[in-house]
Amino acid sequence: MTVKPDWLRVKAPQRERVANVKEILRDLALNTVCEEASCPNIGECFNAGTATFLIMGPACTRACPYCDIDFEKKPKPLDPTEPGRLAEAIRRMRLNHVVITSVNRDDLPDGGASQFVRCIEAVRTISPQTTIEVLIPDLCGNWDALEIILQAAPEVLNHNTETVPSLYRRVRPQGNYDRTLELLNRSRQIAPWTYTKSGIMVGLGETDAEIRQVMRDLRTVDCDILTIGQYLQPSQKHLKVNEFIHPEQFTGWKVFGEELGFLQVVSSPLTRSSYHAEEVRELMERYPRSKSNEL
Template sequence: MVVKPEWLRVKAPQWERVGNVKEILRDLALNTVCEEASCPNIGECFNAGTATFLIMGPACTRACPYCDIDFEKKPQPLDYTEPTRLAEAVRRLKLNHVVITSVNRDDLPDGGASQFVRCIEGIRAVSPHTTIEVLIPDLCGNWDALEIIIQSKPEVLNHNTETIPRLYRRVRPQGDYLRSLELLQRTQDLAPSIYTKSGIMAGLGETDSEIREVMADLRGVSCDILTIGQYLQPSQKHLGVADFITPQQFDSWREFGESLGFLQVVSSPLTRSSYHAEEVRKLMRLYPR
């Protein structure tokens, strides 16, 4: 059994608040990546009354060996009531900032882009002051589908790079490193008012210099916001942890990212792509577009 270092221990959640959020999610039949992907911050985020919504799931059409989202179930047809139910959850939870992500839906012609748009429009109809962040898959390089999402003008468009190019075949076999960079670049080209964001996992066997090269590549496509966190093995059937990265190393990457010109770098062992995502509202005030 792998013993996690002290810095990866999390506080026990206050289950009264967690239960309230879960009750709303169950009542509206919604999925969250917090639950489906076994996020270590679920207690903190649910206690704060927020969640990252997982649409078009929970079954995924890809089988990335690091991810705890189910890929063995058959994807179901799109549920066109989902955007309305999601918007109602945002209203009930009184969210100032909401993150919407999805499983990969390579079975759909547009990769699910139209469902993202319905969700954005649904939220804006009932909570117009809520800022919206979408964490999207690579859409198999369907740039027309990307443009559909961009035209709905989410405040933040997030697409995770996840790992270094050398490890892509093992960690993200159906992904493509250059395609992910191109997605972010195209977003900046088509809609410079949208803040772009990406995330990297550490602890899968990459070197310090390889992480820094990815960071430089992301700034090369004008990515605004970067998250870096420790990879944790969800189960024995998933990829193992090669290294537990120290908080000091994460601090070093944060400082390097700031020197590259990222508007924000969130780098710590427990950082996840949507962890403290609401802080982007402060960023928007400091760097308005």
């Protein structure tokens, strides 16, 4: 794999804090995308006592060549105890904001929407002060399933765009760019009180013009929050990095995104879709929404 530039090097985590988080996760038999997807920020997030929980996994029904989550194992039936165990972990970690994501479960009629709802309800019961962000798959375009999730009223609905349209066939072969935009647009229409969010990874051969067009497209469907980060090759069997983008370019995209009207743009080489996700609580204070105060 290509040698990483200095700006992609991360500090060694504090072992005691990381070990404490891992102990909770192992004790409750929970998965995190931090571990399953080899996130470079795992040390920083675990040190801060945060994690992005991966439900219904860790086996995925899709084989995206950029992703380190396992797709060779057969997905297991949904575990009815998972929502309770997840809520207990959040209580123990005293999280103010939690991100709940999942593998793709195309084997399920609702894509796993019902399990997202059960997890949201369990968290609200045990930790009512915790704000909830769900990072969901495209549900194969099942908009009834999307509505089921949104009716549970997560504060943030996140669905990643991942890359530019010209690279979808190579990077996200089972995904669909227009379907991603439609999911975000329908989310805004179904639940205008929910903040919508999406993320893009760069360094796979896209152009600056293509990235900026994706940003315009996301604003067309009134997406509120955008993350942009550098793609890093998890192993030799995954897609290779085409280019390491300089931090100044990320700053330029942040400025452009703010000019387009995004409420928040998190753009840096190490940004991931859940990186510093807890900062959304500040955004919610600046731009409050509720069911009684719809857009």
